[in-house]
Amino acid sequence: MTAVEPAPAMAALERRYRRLLLAYPPQYRAAHGDELLDVLLDSAPPGRTVPVPREAWGLLTGGVRSRIAHQAAGPAWVDGLHLAVTALAVANLAALLPYAGALPLWTLLSALALLAVLRGWALTAFPLTLVTGLKAVAIASGEQPFDVTLLPVSPSWLAEQALFQEDSPITVAAGYAVALIGLLVLASRRRAPLTRSWGWFAAVVAAAWAGPEWMAEDTAYALSLSRMAVEAAGFGLAAACCYVTRDHRWALAAGIYLLVSAGQPIIHAEQLTRQHLAYWGVLLVLTLGAAFAPFRQRRHCLD
Numbered sequence: 001m002t003a004v005e006p007a008p009a010m011a012a013l014e015r016r017y018r019r020l021l022l023a024y025p026p027q028y029r030a031a032h033g034d035e036l037l038d039v040l041l042d043s044a045p046p047g048r049t050v051p052v053p054r055e056a057w058g059l060l061t062g063g064v065r066s067r068i069a070h071q072a073a074g075p076a077w078v079d080g081l082h083l084a085v086t087a088l089a090v091a092n093l094a095a096l097l098p099y100a101g102a103l104p105l106w107t108l109l110s111a112l113a114l115l116a117v118l119r120g121w122a123l124t125a126f127p128l129t130l131v132t133g134l135k136a137v138a139i140a141s142g143e144q145p146f147d148v149t150l151l152p153v154s155p156s157w158l159a160e161q162a163l164f165q166e167d168s169p170i171t172v173a174a175g176y177a178v179a180l181i182g183l184l185v186l187a188s189r190r191r192a193p194l195t196r197s198w199g200w201f202a203a204v205v206a207a208a209w210a211g212p213e214w215m216a217e218d219t220a221y222a223l224s225l226s227r228m229a230v231e232a233a234g235f236g237l238a239a240a241c242c243y244v245t246r247d248h249r250w251a252l253a254a255g256i257y258l259l260v261s262a263g264q265p266i267i268h269a270e271q272l273t274r275q276h277l278a279y280w281g282v283l284l285v286l287t288l289g290a291a292f293a294p295f296r297q298r299r300h301c302l303d
Contacts, residue, residue: 023063133176
């Protein structure tokens with residue numbers, strides 16, 4: 001019985017358990033949180049104020065798995081397409097963010113487009129993405145639609161080169177075109193996509209930063225280490241989610257994003273180094289891992 005346990009110890013242990021239970025989604029905590037907490041407190045020895053490491057680790061990993069499983073809801077292809085559109089919206093905003101001082105209106109419209117995508121408002125996101133994409137492609141082509149922009153567009157401390165200095169108008173257009181097609185498909189459905197976490201905005205800042213230095217200064221086509229970290233983490237998380245849930249929605253999103261991003265190494269084929277090839281190879285391996293992970297897990301469960 002836990003009644004013989006001193007009240008301060010019990011209160012401290014309960015408080016720490018509740019913090020660990022925050023790893024679980026709110027729906028799970030509402031349905032099973034109190035029951036799980038009672039079991040944990042009843043099984044704790046008298047006087048304990050801190051959960052044992054194995055127990056804490058189990059709650060954290062269980063909570064993460066539960067959150068991932070909670071995201072695997074609805075048609076996989078719809079959610080996977082929405083994830084891909086979200087990632088492309090992040091990349092589009094990240095490309096403009098270092099130049100917000102020179103392009104305040106267009107950066108704001110791109111941010112609003114990402115916000116609409118995160119909320120699942122496909123019809124609202126479409127015109128915002130369209131006008132921003134037209135402006136971005138025009139800048140990459142050296143044109144002046146809508147308003148007069150001083151070219152080349154100088155960067156802020158987040159970047160070192162002018163806007164789209166190393167990009168082709170074709171690759172810029174591809175990112176927006178795929179996002180627009182995805183938004184049209186999502187808007188055609190009666191049910192809105194799932195809402196996404198506000199954490200995607202944090203990914204924008206990391207993807208927009210040009211540093212820290214990873215390649216030699218004389219590299220013709222340099223890659224941002226911070227953006228590489230964001231993309232590698234995203235692809236790795238996609239593979240892990242596919243493995244945990246036996247669901248392909250994350251593999252679909254990773255595949256679409258990788259196909260759009262493949263335009264860059266194709267355009268700069270003559271400038272690629274071993275570091276470039278290694279990085280793109282990692283993304284390809286993670287994408288293939290995400291695609292095959294659900295099948296491998298199924299075989300494991302049937303053994």
